[in-house]
Amino acid sequence: MIFEKGYATQRGSQCILGCLENYLVYRKIDISEAELFFRMKGYELKPSKWGVMIYTISIFENPEDLDVPYIIITSANREEAKQSLIKCVEDESNVAILMVANKLKYNSAFKYAEDVVIHCVNVIGYDGGDKFFFSDGYIASFKGDMFEGYIAFDDFVDAWEGYNFMHVITDTDKLAEDGYENFKPDLREISKKQKDNNKILKDYFVSNLKNAEALLNTDEYEKSIMSLNSYIRLSGLLTVRSYFREYMEQYFPQTGLAVEYADICKEWNVISCLLIKAAYSDDASEIEDISGRIESVFAKESEIIDRMAKLHYE
Structure with missing residues (x-):
């Protein structure tokens, strides 16, 4: 075996x-x-x-x-x-x-x-x-x-x-x-797809954070927040971003895109930690802060990926 x-x-x-x-x-x-x-x-x-x-x-x-x-x-x-x-x-x-x-x-x-x-x-x-x-x-x-x-x-x-x-x-x-040596991804298609994905995910997080806020001071609050934290890690969200960063490092090494995109990956780890903290604090302001950070990180990521696609076809 x-x-x-x-x-x-x-x-x-x-x-x-x-x-x-x-x-x-x-x-x-x-x-x-x-x-x-x-x-x-x-x-x-x-x-x-x-x-x-x-x-x-x-x-x-x-x-x-x-x-x-x-x-x-x-x-x-x-x-x-x-x-x-x-x-x-x-x-x-x-x-x-x-x-x-x-x-x-x-x-x-x-x-x-x-x-x-x-x-x-x-x-x-x-x-x-x-x-x-x-x-x-x-x-x-x-x-x-x-x-x-x-x-x-x-x-x-x-x-x-x-x-x-x-x-x-x-x-x-x-x-x-x-063979994979001749395979090249269609970055225009991927850029559009990822921006569409980001809107879907942003709406998912913001909506569920709002629902969690309504559960403050109940037994269900911690579970709802921790489920969102698990979603970050188990949905493929972090993994997909690690592959995009690796691609930028390999094919656009002089542009600084990979460095900027690495900050996106780091921000998701910060958000994950903030969710864990919020799960045990019952503080509505922490949920509002997390929601704002999520909207910001998706907007920044979409902008970086759009620039990558444009550079690819210049």
Whole structure:
């Protein structure tokens, strides 16, 4: 099995792309997470079946549009799912499973993942009984934790069933044959998409902060604020911005765009900390301050991305 053959979990910037990148590293295929991000249209913000907008779900919608060689398998029941996963592991397939994050327990970061619930891990081993070997290269905690080790089937099956026992097998050899060296993203399209996304996200945050303010001095207030903080980390918001920054560093190194955009990333970490503080303070002025900062950071980001797109076509 793969976990016995030199596979080592690498820290990723996002769970789904990180899963694929870990298999690429294991197979000695030189394609970066950032390249995968643009090729797989990870910048698209779409509604999930739980009623919130997230980035990462778009990667597993309409696979024919993504030009990435993988197949998706779902199972009818727990036993069928278990046997299918055992076969994938024993065949040493590049298999990853998608789960409902707030039903996972091996890291406390999943605790508040009520609204944004997708998490993805590679499964690279099986003990012949009831445990599977997980490779989780990105847990959306404050520091971005990792996990590698055995998990009992009963400890993750509820989370997996919440996403229809979905498991994904990627053909990394075909991915390498297709080549990424000539792939260039359409920055005009991406700039427009990101500005549209920013408006949607801004409205989401401002509306939910207003709703949270109405819950001040109630038992639901802390939960509503902490759910927003989890949304920042689990929706893909921070990850998408890290890939944009990396792209600016690589292709526009002399323009200062990457430095400006790094401030956007830092501001979201500040906002996250302020949300945690606000959750325990019951101070309405703190919510108003956070709301203003969110509106400002989205406006600044849209302006930077617009300049990047214009520079690209000069």
